[in-house]
Amino acid sequence: MNSRLVVIFSLMVCGTFKSAAQRFCQHMRVQEQLAQANTLDPRSDTFDVQSYEINAAFLNYQSQKAIDATAVIVIVLLQESTSVSLDLLDIPVTAVSVNGSAVSFDYNSPRLIVDLPILAAGDTFNVAVSYAGNPKSDAQWGGFYFTGEYAFNLGVGFAADPHNFGRAWFPCFDNFTDRARYYTNVTVDSGKRAYANGYLTDVVDNGDQTQTFRWTMDDPIPTYLASVAIANYEEVTMNVDGIPVLLTSLAVDTANLRKSFVNLPTCIRRFEEVYGKHSFDRIGFNTVPFNSGAMEHATNIAYPRYAISAGDKSSETLYAHELAHHWWGNTITCKTQEDMWLNEGWASYSERIFLEAVYGRE
Numbered sequence: 001m002n003s004r005l006v007v008i009f010s011l012m013v014c015g016t017f018k019s020a021a022q023r024f025c026q027h028m029r030v031q032e033q034l035a036q037a038n039t040l041d042p043r044s045d046t047f048d049v050q051s052y053e054i055n056a057a058f059l060n061y062q063s064q065k066a067i068d069a070t071a072v073i074v075i076v077l078l079q080e081s082t083s084v085s086l087d088l089l090d091i092p093v094t095a096v097s098v099n100g101s102a103v104s105f106d107y108n109s110p111r112l113i114v115d116l117p118i119l120a121a122g123d124t125f126n127v128a129v130s131y132a133g134n135p136k137s138d139a140q141w142g143g144f145y146f147t148g149e150y151a152f153n154l155g156v157g158f159a160a161d162p163h164n165f166g167r168a169w170f171p172c173f174d175n176f177t178d179r180a181r182y183y184t185n186v187t188v189d190s191g192k193r194a195y196a197n198g199y200l201t202d203v204v205d206n207g208d209q210t211q212t213f214r215w216t217m218d219d220p221i222p223t224y225l226a227s228v229a230i231a232n233y234e235e236v237t238m239n240v241d242g243i244p245v246l247l248t249s250l251a252v253d254t255a256n257l258r259k260s261f262v263n264l265p266t267c268i269r270r271f272e273e274v275y276g277k278h279s280f281d282r283i284g285f286n287t288v289p290f291n292s293g294a295m296e297h298a299t300n301i302a303y304p305r306y307a308i309s310a311g312d313k314s315s316e317t318l319y320a321h322e323l324a325h326h327w328w329g330n331t332i333t334c335k336t337q338e339d340m341w342l343n344e345g346w347a348s349y350s351e352r353i354f355l356e357a358v359y360g361r362e
Contacts, residue, residue, distance in 0.1 A: 166223030259311030296325030324350030
């Protein structure tokens, strides 16, 4: 083939490749638009949740496996509407009020539609929902668990659509983009301790052999990062360059907990060096009897008990991974569940950042 034909052939091939690349890019744009249409909730244009106050009792939960709660949700109305639609999964609702007055509602799990009085765009109002029953776990992974003396949630559901799974234990606008503050007040039988997002503001002795643990999360987070963990917990505390660290386990496991987390301070310092200042009030890990992974709830990570067995450090990349989500996922959150690889990709990369800091580049 002479040189002139080679040039002509090359131009034809390059044109074909360019055309194919353009078609591929257009295809990907269409797929992205479809993904966002499937997972971006139009309710975001109607209202904006400012805060959740979850007042939840878990009494005699080892046999009852139940929650009895009232959630007060503060909402700003963005567009005039006669109703507001929330999410709650298979827990009977007994009463709903708006600004203290009882209102009509329609509950067909998982959708709770609350009738509103006359409100104007820009108005702030609160919805109080009373509900009681048995919160559910997901068919594959996530939701609410009652295992022995533990009660805890995992905020995503692998089989759920969408994957956000706040609705497994409180009424909410369950999506990735709506962020709110949390005030979580958990009442348990005396001897149990309850942990939630943020910092502990009070422990109230109710005088009836129950206690209420009051937690405040000032930093707005999506619903899937809201959490609670209850057991006969004991605490192991650290302070890493001004960051409070709170680890919990049963008393029998605290020695193993200390040994397994011995490299956590190095992990925290390295992540701050490469990613920037830690942005939440504290770092927290609660050990739970779950054998299929961990969950990065903001400040209150659910961490599997098997990972601290015998004080072993072979699973320490798991806590590095979950802590990395405080930057990638909790501070910066994917817009749709199709983008979850961004959260997980950065957290997986961070395991290597951790290993290099502790054990060297080789």
